[in-house]
Amino acid sequence: MATFLSSTSLTTSSFLIKPTSRLACFPQKITARTAKTPILAMATAPPTTTTKVAPAVIVGGGRVGRALQDLGSGQDLLVKRGEPVPLDFQGPIFVCTRNDDLDAVLEVTPKSRWSDLVFFQNGMLEPWFQSKGLGDADQVLAYFAVSKLGEPPTDGKTDTNPEGLTAAYGKWASAIAERLHSGGLSCKVLEKEAFQKQMLEKLIWISAFMLVGARHPGATVGAVEKEFRTEVSSLIAELASAAATEKGIVFEDGIEERLCAYSRAVAHFPTAVKEFKWRNGWFYSLSEKAIAEGTPDPCPLHTAWLKELKVI
Template identity: 30%
Template sequence: MNSFTLTWLFVILGQKVSSAFLVAPKHAPTSTTSTFMATWSDSRAVKEYQEFLNSGKQDMDQSADCPSVIITSPSSSDLANALVAMGTGDDLVLTPDQDLPPFDESYPIYITLPPWEIEAFLSNLKESYVAKAEDFIFFSGGLEFGNIEDVLKEKGFCRDSMTQVLISGMRITPSGKVEDLSINLGPDSYGKTKWAGDCASCGKWAGSIAERLERNAVRCPVLFYREWRRRMWERHTFDAVFHLLGVVRSQPTTVEQVATYYSEDVSEMVWEMSQLLRGWKAITLTYGFEERMFGMAEKNGQEQATTLIDEMYPFIWGNQVMLQSKMFSEYLNYAQSEMGYLPGIQLPEMRDEDFQSKMRQGNLRADGVI
């Protein structure tokens, strides 16, 4: 056992009796609205891929799971607790106000803070964190973590070497256990399995988090940043569109029902989003994205009620790419003015004065329910 491991164990033993493992119940913060334009290319990701091809390697270098630091929030601790449970018992859990261990060696630092706490955390990094910034691991995806790309870019953390995880491919049960949500869509024309809704990782510690998840039966492919970014935006589009199209109905509607009864609206909106992503983010969604979205909705959305969450507005529905869609903006305004969602949040003005009357007159489902 080397000196680094011994020192780490001493720190963990001391930490186990500290208050860092004591997490407070979750509570919702005050709603905030923050949207801004972010038009940029993924040229660094292209460079990364070209360097890999030039190296002659057959596989990407992958880091192994190892003792890690997990940064948790008193308002949201589920993911931090799940990561600890999936580990091997040698992780260190801290809150943002606590210093990192004084080790020269690199180790994964999982940032499990909710999206609305990320900007303040990155703006007020303690000195020990600044020195270890390249070891940060950020999470995206789903209604819990959304899309934090704009925040990371503004703070200089949206680099191709930065570790990022699309975590929406798993669910944390009330008992704290994790369940894989990936979906097997069958073989493609080459006989290769088509997957949808799985987790994914990229960056320096991509292999570490992937090993931890897969050891606990959660699928998590390791990707280049360019491909990971496509998947993240695909998931963002899914969350934004399906939930928005569901909340405007007079009856409670699940994600699966949106796929079943409003498929034409879904298709129209997601294809418009795919075009906007090309212009605004230099992203082309991977072929088959519509099939994957409907597959996720039909398989995992039977019991998931559609909703809009105030504090997640900037990270899902309020993203500037989404707001460029006329159809999306109309539904968003209707959800606020007629259904009572997102109170107090400034939305783009309605561009179609007849939209509200259209919504009241029709949109019959296949079973005759409005």
């Protein structure tokens, strides 16, 4: 099975999404922020010449970690589960583990090197970053697939974004892009706000498609996009509205089409509600906060379906 990878709080509640026929359920609020740059259309094309990539420590010997090592120049240091991260190895530290292993990674990494950590995980990591004092941590949204250990990665390009979707943010972002480009993979280097928007879009994708798929046992991502489009469209709209309000951001037009296009690109991918804390759990935390404050649930459909599946 292919592995597809992938979080600062602002305060304004205004957001803008120009509705398409499938996004008519979005509330429309006009803000002064009318100048928009499409965050998923800023691709940096892979270079045509060979580039010597910077050596890195790679934490995690799974499919993604091994694939990144294969894209290196032979000077990387692979650190397996439980092994310490060296103090004297200069360069980025690529963290390619499961989200639930992140605490253990910090424990074996010298604190003086935490600023060199680069996180390749899916989901909403911002609350965890804040709890650990990591602040503005480097991150990568990896839209590529590694079918099995040792095989080269396949770029996750879509019909709406043929230039590729993988993006990197932080001080090591350029080094990451060079490494991926050396293997013919796409990668954008984004500033914080643009990266956050793209991160939230992927969070909405994985939360919406996995939840709708779980309501229809056996449904793949492709089946959700094709057969249960109305359900997933409603959920995308709801989650995007809640995320935009919480983070004070403006999503670019066409979010539903971008997410559905990605689903067509990974149509065979199975669905299940997993890693709740890092995915759907963030949206449910917004619901819990609103209810505790005596205000309406911003994600009532999401909450109802989580209850239906006995996830909460």
